[in-house]
Amino acid sequence: MTRIAVGGFLHETNTFAPTKATWEAFVHGGGWPAMTTGADVLKVMRGINVGLAGFVEDAEARGWELIPTIACGASPSAHVTEDAFERVVKVMIDGIRAAGQLDAVYLDLHGAMVTEHLDDGEGEILARVRDVIGPGLPLVVSLDLHANVTPQMVEHADALIAYRTYPHVDMADTGRASAKHLALLLNSGQKLSKAFRQLPFLIPISWQCTFDEPTKGIYDKLAALESDAVPTLSFAPGFPAADFLDCGASVFAYGRTHADADAAADKVAALVIGHEDDFDGPIYTPDDGVKLAMQLAEGASKPIIIADTQDNPGAGGDSDTTGMLRALVRANAQRAAIGVIYDPASAKAAHDAGLGATVRLALGGKSGIAGDAPYEESFVVEQLSDGRFVAPGPYYGGREMEMGPSACLRIGDVRVVVSSHKAQLADQAMYRYVGIEPTAQAILVVKSSVHFRADFQPIAEKLLICAAPGAMPADPASLPWTRLRKGIRIKPNGSSFEG
Incomplete structure (x- = not known):
């Protein structure tokens, strides 16, 4: 039987916010289900709109054996405390290490976690998981549409797959898509080529809604670009309130060849950049x-x-x-x-x-x-x-x-x-x-x-x-940025960050 270790750890970090995310915040969950560990994860993660719940449903239909570690989330806030991060990740890593022979790992992460001691929370999680499972075992991750994706995240995961709706009505669907992609990796026994593009401007969250243009049309065209040659392709508009190097929108593609992945990523990146003027609208006092x-x-x-x-x-x-x-x-x-x-x-x-x-x-x-x-x-x-x-x-x-x-x-x-x-x-x-x-x-x-x-x-x-x-x-240009990457525009058609 195919054995998959699973877990979830979600937090969207606004480094300018007033309140940090403590261990207790993850225990309670806020708008997320309360923290669960071990077998209880599979009891809670059913029939709800969460990435891990969608993955569990699809994985069980495929006859996979799931080894749950921990599932938790907290309401978006300022930094995750070092104590909370290390305690949650220890449960996750210990669970994976104790699982015995595995065929793969799936994690439900947000993609925009900043901690008191780490700029790239998810990149560190994936690095630690990779250290345990080795270079060959597939590691697939579902992400929030607001993920601030980093090179380290791309490096350590075999696939990052982001939501395509905001409001996020497809979180469970993204978990199911992750299971489908993992099945492809397991059945083929081959890794796919990766392409990653960071985009040159921050996108205000009020204009990321997928009910409206331009985002609706971008995702429609993105879906049409997926094929046997490019099994999965994502656009993450990002969370424009995290003051670190990799904040912002990105595109990431997985293809049969480097040329396939690069071509798909370049098409989506050009599409988004071409709509820079459209990511704006009226805001009232x-x-x-x-x-x-x-x-x-x-x-x-x-x-x-x-x-x-x-x-x-x-x-x-x-x-x-x-x-x-x-x-x-x-x-x-x-x-x-x-x-x-x-x-x-x-x-x-x-x-x-x-x-x-x-x-x-x-x-x-x-x-x-x-x-x-x-x-x-x-x-x-x-x-x-x-x-x-x-x-x-x-x-x-x-x-x-x-x-x-x-x-x-x-x-x-x-x-x-x-x-x-x-x-x-x-x-x-x-x-x-x-x-x-x-x-x-x-x-x-x-x-x-x-x-x-x-x-x-x-x-x-x-x-x-x-x-x-x-x-x-509502206007990211009004935030007191200090640590963005040089040259990124701090709003559509806004001034560039010069450090």
């Missing part, structure tokens, strides 16, 4: 965005949805800034809701006060973001929750969520989802679990950049993007 949303809502039959993009916990924000809430209240917005504001102290105060109570709070604003502060006001406690629910939408894909003690607070006709754990608001259930029906609102503000669109676009009259204070600037 909080007050202008709310004013426009209220005007649009007057004649709308569905909610106007505003992305609070700079406080997106899916990009390293703490999900606690108050700029958009203040704008809603200033404008006396009606039938409006905002979520999720992460504030355990305020959630506790609401639970202590009880349903129907009015409580004075210093809500949110505790992450120290410039231009932001706690919002000191009185709120009515409209609903309470223990924070446990299932998120059935396309992005979370049926994951069991654990947001901790939570509440719906009301000020005027604005309702606020407050939680004790943070996760990106990318599912309608993240309003409903505290009694807010999203389809009944005129305006919804979501702390997300793009992932929310998987579940919310079908119920939206119009989508707007606002830039309130937050850890993930």
Whole structure:
């Protein structure tokens, strides 16, 4: 029987964010399933939209024996602590070493992990795995679309295969694609040639959405370039908030020959570069965005949805800034809701006060973001929750969520989802679990950049993007870069980084 060691370790690192990812963050998981080890990995990784779950499903259908090590992820944030990284990787490496005779290894990684002691978290993981398994054993890895792929990652893996959708509704599909590619390697007994291209400009995450052009068309053309000669080809737009040499977009191809791989990679790279002008769009101030949303809502039959993009916990924000809430209240917005504001102290105060109570709070604003502060006001406690629910939408894909003690607070006709754990608001259930029906609102503000669109676009009259204070600037050129590679443009058609 073919024996495959598997594991997962996912983190998207915003080196400018306020809060680091500790061991405890990976134990809890945030928007990811809680940490599991050994046989429990195969119990949890089923029927959910995660790369490892898709791989497990396909591998078992092929009759492979899987040897699970560890599976964990944490909400995007600042650096992974050295303690967390070393503890997780030790479990993974020890599990692979103890597995006995193996035919291959598959890992579900993000591709944009920076730690307190390492710029290239995934490159180090793959180097350590390669040291254990030797040069001949196939090592296949699924990656996030936002991976900042490095030469070390390409060197040590036999294949890196990235998601092709943002919102990431194809995470499990990418795991299945990884299994298919691994089967090709095992059946042929041959390695494929690699081609890797780093692209010359950073791409803002708000304009990476694959529902829209140019990204939609790029991925359509990329898929058409795959063939027997080039079995897999990836474009990773990158995560433009990691201050290190290899931050940015890339293309990586695997071909029967070097010429096959090079030709495919060059075609996709040229396609992306040719669309540099198109990776841009309108972004509103909080007050202008709310004013426009209220005007649009007057004649709308569905909610106007505003992305609070700079406080997106899916990009390293703490999900606690108050700029958009203040704008809603200033404008006396009606039938409006905002979520999720992460504030355990305020959630506790609401639970202590009880349903129907009015409580004075210093809500949110505790992450120290410039231009932001706690919002000191009185709120009515409209609903309470223990924070446990299932998120059935396309992005979370049926994951069991654990947001901790939570509440719906009301000020005027604005309702606020407050939680004790943070996760990106990318599912309608993240309003409903505290009694807010999203389809009944005129305006919804979501702390997300793009992932929310998987579940919310079908119920939206119009989508707007606002830039309130937050850890993930919509314009990467506004970040205080110090360590990028020389010459890369810090936004489409922007100035070049000169060090």
